[in-house]
Amino acid sequence: MKEVWKREEHSFLFFNEEGKPFYPETPYLHFRNLLLKNKLPYITFHSLRHTSATLLINQGVHAKIISERLGHANIGTTMNTYGHLLLKADQEAANKFDSILPTFKAK
Incomplete structure (x- = not known):
């Protein structure tokens, strides 16, 4: 435009x-x-920015991409603001991956 x-x-x-x-x-x-x-x-x-970032994090979008979309000068700003959400999303991803793999019980 x-x-x-x-x-x-x-x-x-x-x-x-x-x-x-x-x-x-x-x-x-x-x-x-x-x-x-x-x-x-x-x-x-302004909360629309936070909503956008949170939705993207929950969809598994990489923090660097989110940082660029928000216009942060560096990814550190994004990580400082949304790091706790990224850790939660990472734990959820690990849980999903764990459910994909067959469970082996030690004998």
Whole structure:
């Protein structure tokens, strides 16, 4: 959508039909109204980042990919924020793998 943006020096995630940036509160207000209209529980707009990361972790997406999607400068930021979820996902993966292999009992 870069050709639509009216300001070359900035790249905006949210902009209007004319290619100009929204007033800073506008995306939040649209999001809040969406939640209200659909009777969804309130979460902050920023919480969508955490929700996205958590869903990706639970689907087994590599932390480096999640880090890049979130725009973290390095994977350490992602690991510091979501490391506890990654450990849980790793344990679940180990449990699933364990259930695949036949159980051998020592004689």
